[in-house]
Amino acid sequence: MADMKVAAYICQGCGLGERLDTANLAKVAQKEGKAQVVKEHPFLCNAEGVAMIRNDIDNDAVTHVMIAACSRRAKTEAFGFTDVALSRANLREGVIWIRPDDEASRETTQEMAEDYVRMGCAEVKKMKLPEIDPAAVTERRMLVVGGGISGMTAALEASKAGYQVVLVEKTGALGGWGAKLYKRSPSKSPYADPQSTGVDEMVAAINSDSNIKVYTNAITSKIEGAPGRFIAEISTESGPTATETVGSIVQATGFTLYDANNLPELGYGKSANVVDQAGLEALAKAANGGAIKRPSDGGEVKTVVFVQCAGQRDETGKHLPYCSGSCCLTSVKQAMYFKDQNPDVDTVVIYTDLRMPGNGEDFYRSGQTKGVTFTKGKVSSVEATGNTCKVNFQDLILDDQTAIENADLVVLATGQVANSGVDVDAKLKAEIAAAAGDNTLLDAYNASQTEGAVKPISVLNLTYRQGPDLPQLKYGFTDSHFICFPYETRRTGIYSAGPVRRPMDIVQAMEDSTGAAMKAIQAIENAALGRAAHPRSGDLSFPKVRIEGCTQCKRCTVECPFGAIDEDEKRYPLFNQARCRRCGTCMGACPVRVISFENYSVDTVGSQLKAVDVPDEFSEKPRILILACENDAYPALDMAAMNREVYSAWVRVIPVRCLGSVNTIWITDALNSGYDGVMMLGCKHGDDYQCHFVKGSELASYRMSKVGDTLQGMGLEPERVQVFEAAITDIERLPRLINEYSDQIAALPPSPFKGF
Amino acid sequence: MSIEKYRRNFLKEVEERVEEGHWVKMCMQCGVCAGSCPLGPHWEHTPQKIFMMIRAGKREEVLTSDSMWMCTSCYNCIVRCPRKLPITHIMHGLAYLAKREGLVPKNQPTAQFGQMFWDNLVKTGRVNELKLSLGMYFKDGFGQGIKNAMAMQSVGLGMMKAKRLNPMEIMGGHGIKDKSGFSAMLKKARELEDARRKLA
Numbered sequence: 001m002a003d004m005k006v007a008a009y010i011c012q013g014c015g016l017g018e019r020l021d022t023a024n025l026a027k028v029a030q031k032e033g034k035a036q037v038v039k040e041h042p043f044l045c046n047a048e049g050v051a052m053i054r055n056d057i058d059n060d061a062v063t064h065v066m067i068a069a070c071s072r073r074a075k076t077e078a079f080g081f082t083d084v085a086l087s088r089a090n091l092r093e094g095v096i097w098i099r100p101d102d103e104a105s106r107e108t109t110q111e112m113a114e115d116y117v118r119m120g121c122a123e124v125k126k127m128k129l130p131e132i133d134p135a136a137v138t139e140r141r142m143l144v145v146g147g148g149i150s151g152m153t154a155a156l157e158a159s160k161a162g163y164q165v166v167l168v169e170k171t172g173a174l175g176g177w178g179a180k181l182y183k184r185s186p187s188k189s190p191y192a193d194p195q196s197t198g199v200d201e202m203v204a205a206i207n208s209d210s211n212i213k214v215y216t217n218a219i220t221s222k223i224e225g226a227p228g229r230f231i232a233e234i235s236t237e238s239g240p241t242a243t244e245t246v247g248s249i250v251q252a253t254g255f256t257l258y259d260a261n262n263l264p265e266l267g268y269g270k271s272a273n274v275v276d277q278a279g280l281e282a283l284a285k286a287a288n289g290g291a292i293k294r295p296s297d298g299g300e301v302k303t304v305v306f307v308q309c310a311g312q313r314d315e316t317g318k319h320l321p322y323c324s325g326s327c328c329l330t331s332v333k334q335a336m337y338f339k340d341q342n343p344d345v346d347t348v349v350i351y352t353d354l355r356m357p358g359n360g361e362d363f364y365r366s367g368q369t370k371g372v373t374f375t376k377g378k379v380s381s382v383e384a385t386g387n388t389c390k391v392n393f394q395d396l397i398l399d400d401q402t403a404i405e406n407a408d409l410v411v412l413a414t415g416q417v418a419n420s421g422v423d424v425d426a427k428l429k430a431e432i433a434a435a436a437g438d439n440t441l442l443d444a445y446n447a448s449q450t451e452g453a454v455k456p457i458s459v460l461n462l463t464y465r466q467g468p469d470l471p472q473l474k475y476g477f478t479d480s481h482f483i484c485f486p487y488e489t490r491r492t493g494i495y496s497a498g499p500v501r502r503p504m505d506i507v508q509a510m511e512d513s514t515g516a517a518m519k520a521i522q523a524i525e526n527a528a529l530g531r532a533a534h535p536r537s538g539d540l541s542f543p544k545v546r547i548e549g550c551t552q553c554k555r556c557t558v559e560c561p562f563g564a565i566d567e568d569e570k571r572y573p574l575f576n577q578a579r580c581r582r583c584g585t586c587m588g589a590c591p592v593r594v595i596s597f598e599n600y601s602v603d604t605v606g607s608q609l610k611a612v613d614v615p616d617e618f619s620e621k622p623r624i625l626i627l628a629c630e631n632d633a634y635p636a637l638d639m640a641a642m643n644r645e646v647y648s649a650w651v652r653v654i655p656v657r658c659l660g661s662v663n664t665i666w667i668t669d670a671l672n673s674g675y676d677g678v679m680m681l682g683c684k685h686g687d688d689y690q691c692h693f694v695k696g697s698e699l700a701s702y703r704m705s706k707v708g709d710t711l712q713g714m715g716l717e718p719e720r721v722q723v724f725e726a727a728i729t730d731i732e733r734l735p736r737l738i739n740e741y742s743d744q745i746a747a748l749p750p751s752p753f754k755g756f
Numbered sequence: 757m758s759i760e761k762y763r764r765n766f767l768k769e770v771e772e773r774v775e776e777g778h779w780v781k782m783c784m785q786c787g788v789c790a791g792s793c794p795l796g797p798h799w800e801h802t803p804q805k806i807f808m809m810i811r812a813g814k815r816e817e818v819l820t821s822d823s824m825w826m827c828t829s830c831y832n833c834i835v836r837c838p839r840k841l842p843i844t845h846i847m848h849g850l851a852y853l854a855k856r857e858g859l860v861p862k863n864q865p866t867a868q869f870g871q872m873f874w875d876n877l878v879k880t881g882r883v884n885e886l887k888l889s890l891g892m893y894f895k896d897g898f899g900q901g902i903k904n905a906m907a908m909q910s911v912g913l914g915m916m917k918a919k920r921l922n923p924m925e926i927m928g929g930h931g932i933k934d935k936s937g938f939s940a941m942l943k944k945a946r947e948l949e950d951a952r953r954k955l956a
């Protein structure tokens with residue numbers, strides 16, 4: 001870039017002119033901010049104001065722009081200058097809207113505004129215009145792993161959108177679980193009867209689609225690369241290994257029914273007349289519309305008992321603890337197989353709670369209309385005698401230990417277990433639990449690693465340093481942000497869909513795979529432009545590392561939540577820009593601070609916090625630094641401002657990409673410069689995390705738990721640094737929290753570091 | 757009839773022989789009816805339980821229960837049932853079936869009152885309110901009858917003043933004109949109902 005020329009623009013609109021001394025702000029920008037061009041404007045975001053800035057950039061060689069007006073989250077289109085480095089000082093939501101409009105507050109409000117102008121100028125001077133990732137490559141094809149209903153849906157939808165697809169199926173034929181079904185639960189109004197699965201039509205559509213290339217009896221034996229340039233090796237049983245380059249990947253590897261052999265008390269394995277839901281589908285397929293026969297002797301079936309939650313929602317720790325969310329629907333459907341053929345067959349569904357997602361409620365009602373009997377109860381055992389079974393259960397409504405005798409067939413709803421690969425986090429999780437005193441996970445992990453033990457087989461076989469598969473949740477389903485980005489896994493450009501993501505039925509799986517296919521397309525398009533995926537979609541910056549300073553500590557590699565960092569031959573971190581989400585967690589982690597982004601670095605934030613004018617210890621004006629997550633906490637503060645919630649004038653807020661990007665040097669710097677307290681606002685972490693970068697806020701709170709020693713060394717009270725969890729809905733809570741914290745800090749003696 | 761547990765035999769009987777009985781299978785056991793009934797806590801079985809018992813094939817227990825006799829027809833349950841079951845009607849229907857099957861619990865006051873009302877009505881074709889209330893007061897013996905009458909004295913006097921009760925009715929009271937036509941009508945109605953509900 002040519003010589004740096006900084007311009008500061010101070011807006012007087014939206015009441016800023018009346019509430020603040022903008023002439024003084026301009027003076028601050030010029031004298032302390034060292035801006036070469038400083039202009040006030042009565043209405044900066046209107047066409048004329050924007051044209052003024054545009055003109056300065058085009059004709060006055062301005063390279064760095066600081067806009068002191070509204071929040072950086074407002075007027076993004078008007079102020080979207082992409083050809084200069086740009087920073088925003090938030091005087092509207094950050095100052096005048098959260099301060100009372102009275103004489104007493106005038107001075108502190110003006111001080112706040114002046115600080116934000118200083119901070120904006122300091123920040124922009126450290127920023128550079130991001131260059132586009134030189135490694136950006138575009139491969140527009142998509143890889144879909146898994147040829148069941150989910151995988152086929154993803155492939156067909158991607159093809160319809162004009163993308164080429166490589167579909168890899170492990171078995172000899174497409175169709176997956178769907179192909180084993182006699183019929184499926186209804187997908188359209190009136191949701192009354194089982195309908196054809198549609199699998200044959202889907203297979204035919206795929207076979208006649210020139211956009212879709214299918215490999216059967218094949219696995220992805222190796223995948224390397226990044227979004228836009230993945231190279232997948234596909235090993236087929238017979239032929240040689242094929243290599244396909246693809247831009248993004250959808251994993252739709254589905255589920256397996258929980259093994260009913262684990263349930264001998266429910267008669268499985270003891271009587272041929274006790275089957276799981278797959279067993280019943282097979283019987284129905286064989287009957288093909290005729291009467292379903294009793295397996296043991298081909299006798300007539302007069303009574304069928306459906307046992308819900310067989311080995312599910314289990315509290316003993318022996319079976320699946322979760323609800324599979326689809327087996328209730330399946331049992332209603334299967335009961336209808338009998339009822340529709342012969343209404344006199346007794347079909348009893350024993351359930352503890354009937355769970356009918358979506359339009360399943362209508363299907364349930366239809367089952368009742370057809371005379372399926374529903375009984376709230378808990379089955380304790382199934383006894384097999386001759387060609388019938390006795391189902392012992394507790395009737396939960398009648399509070400009665402009772403039994404159904406002479407059942408010809410018992411169907412166990414055993415639920416879904418994800419077909420995912422190696423749990424790449426297992427060891428890490430086990431180690432964390434062990435550190436907290438719980439060794440069970442670690443023992444289990446060690447046992448799973450012993451020689452001769454059956455180890456889980458990798459599905460994707462990624463060459464990522466962080467492991468060959470997608471990180472999983474507690475029960476083996478792939479991890480994804482359950483609120484904001486359901487299909488996104490922690491491997492950028494790789495999406496998971498269908499029951500491998502969470503248990504679900506066909507309707508949901510098809511919707512899911514369509515969503516995942518659309519996200520995979522976005523990933524391809526973003527990769528082509530060198531842009532980040534969500535939540536910083538459009539961001540062109542990427543982490544740069546000053547390798548000469550790197551000590552090879554590998555913290556960045558380990559802590560990157562997205563597996564974006566490999567190692568090169570010399571064991572230095574090798575950043576894969578296209579996999580990176582630009583969270584900055586690596587930057588926060590690096591002890592020698594050699595990682596930075598052009599527009600976000602240890603320096604851009606560090607200079608901002610140092611630009612604040614910290615009053616001396618006699619002024620009775622404490623200073624508190626707030627580092628707020630830009631995804632939740634900062635928007636919540638903006639919304640609080642829209643509601644005119646008032647909060648302390650002692651705080652100075654700096655938005656951060658993620659708490660994970662907070663480098664402890666910022667905390668030390670702040671304390672050394674005389675701040676009285678530091679408050680960090682990040683997203684919820686833990687099992688039901690809401691952190692947009694999955695691990696960032698967790699890592700931050702872990703790092704901050706270690707800050708105590710530093711504080712002690714400096715002779716400071718531990719409460720001077722605190723981390724809080726915040727959600728975007730905390731519009732009223734955050735101002736309250738800030739005020740409480742501010743009072744707490746004001747009650748402490750002033751920081752001894754003031755004035756140094 | 758031998759009824760196997762959790763088979764449809766009794767449910768089928770209820771569907772055929774009880775007014776609105778075909779609705780019983782639609783109950784989803786949410787318990788809203790049980791929670792809505794002002795008398796619920798005093799019943800042996802809530803409607804929710806009665807419906808479950810029907811499905812469980814507990815014929816004897818259902819028909820000898822006094823729950824359906826306790827229904828005051830307030831319609832709270834019908835208004836609230838998310839499945840729109842005509843619960844009040846089913847309860848009355850069940851009471852009727854119990855009565856026809858001779859399974860009404862002994863000394864069930866509502867059942868007794870119903871019988872008295874019926875006998876009173878068919879005699880003259882009109883309800884003789886004086887006789888009906890006196891019958892009701894004295895059903896548990898003379899002493900209790902006097903006590904009841906004393907307790908209700910002011911109500912009785914009030915009704916007399918308002919011409920809602922005529923002391924002369926004690927003499928036999930007046931009836932309708934065509935009494936035999938009336939009994940023929942009742943007989944026919946019963947025949948029709950029996951045929952419809954497959955009652956003997």
Ligand code: SF4
Nearest residue numbers: 309323324325327328
């Ligand atoms: S869907 Fe139904 S049977 Fe399956 S686990 Fe959930 S509640 Fe149990």
Ligand code: SF4
Nearest residue numbers: 560580581583584586
């Ligand atoms: S930690 Fe975040 S910013 Fe750093 S490489 Fe990983 S995804 Fe990118």
Ligand code: SF4
Nearest residue numbers: 550551553554556590
């Ligand atoms: S965290 Fe920093 S020092 Fe450590 S390996 Fe990464 S870049 Fe190198």
Ligand code: SF4
Nearest residue numbers: 783784786787789837
């Ligand atoms: S409210 Fe209706 S559906 Fe619910 S238990 Fe009562 S009758 Fe059944």
